[in-house]
Amino acid sequence: MEAHEVLEQVKSGKMTVEEAEQFFKREPFEEMGYAKIDSHRKMRSGFAEVVFCQGKRDEFLLEIFHRIYKDEGEVMGTRASLAQYELLHKELPQVTYDPVSHILKIEKKDKKRSGLIAVCTAGTADIAVAEEAAQTAEFFGANVERIYDVGVSGIHRLLSRLEVIQKANCVVAVAGMEGALASVLGGLVSRPVIGVPTSVGYGANMGGISALLTMINSCANGVAVVNIDNGYGAGYLATQINRLGVHDEEA
Structure with missing residues (x-):
């Protein structure tokens, strides 16, 4: 209480x-x-x-x-x-x-949600981590738009959803392999991007280290990174950013 x-x-x-x-x-x-x-x-x-x-x-x-x-x-x-x-x-x-x-x-039955967070994945194999982020944000009171399987190997899929992504107060980019999705999104939106490297990938992915290194070395502005597979941490941080966005809209 x-x-x-x-x-x-x-x-x-x-x-x-x-x-x-x-x-x-x-x-x-x-x-x-x-x-x-x-x-x-x-x-x-x-x-x-x-x-x-x-x-x-x-x-x-x-x-x-x-x-x-x-x-x-x-x-x-x-x-x-x-x-x-x-x-x-x-x-x-x-x-x-x-x-x-x-x-x-x-959850409380009368829970109200506000703002908007976009949770994006590079592939369907990243959805487990993305859902941890999305459901954490929803539990803490944010509206979440899920945009899955929009990785850079078919970038037209991402561009087809760009309008809704650009409306979000915060964008969560969940990607394994080489982890390029966070950098791409960082160059397309005006709000913070939280990169979540996942352990999805082949041998040289090294359990997510390759995606982690790509994200923390991003040349795109406004990209921050949480630990490998840390969907919860991304959802929590995204909710904090979303609350600031909601506060600005109400001011």
Whole structure:
């Protein structure tokens, strides 16, 4: 729950002053022994904590998911397995799972989205990483336009969607192989481009290093790069940029 929500509940009489006082007296994290839930993160950064599911013990994942859902009314987990979804679904039947992005989430039904982020991929093999970016941005309140399979080997496919891409507050370019898509987009749009190198490619791709090096050596202006396969990081950063764009439009 955010500070604004607490104050609104006090104003409407749904929460007593004493209950609100206890809320603001809480530690900025919840001690769980094996983990410390950052309960004030949304107050500081505007985004609640997200659960990285890969490698977590079942009992840890269950309790962490429960705690964040109880505090925020929604929760998202990344890099989750089908087995972890089945585990959570037994206790939280409202949880959903996307086997492409490996995202687990419970979202608020009345969520409003604003602005626009364009998430582009070079090929269909890059979609898993792109979906992690797109669904992260949507979870945090952004509208997302998906523009997939528009790599440089058939650049006419990209140019056919250029109008909608140029309307976005931020563009995410997801590409493996040589990773040229980010540079091309950087030369076509007036808004920031976030390059996401993927591990898709043949031997000399070196697990995404070739795409990473291409993107960080881009001669196009306005291109920034996240780590290999880091769709979540790209979606988060794109949402921050999108919020600035929405703020400028409303000003």
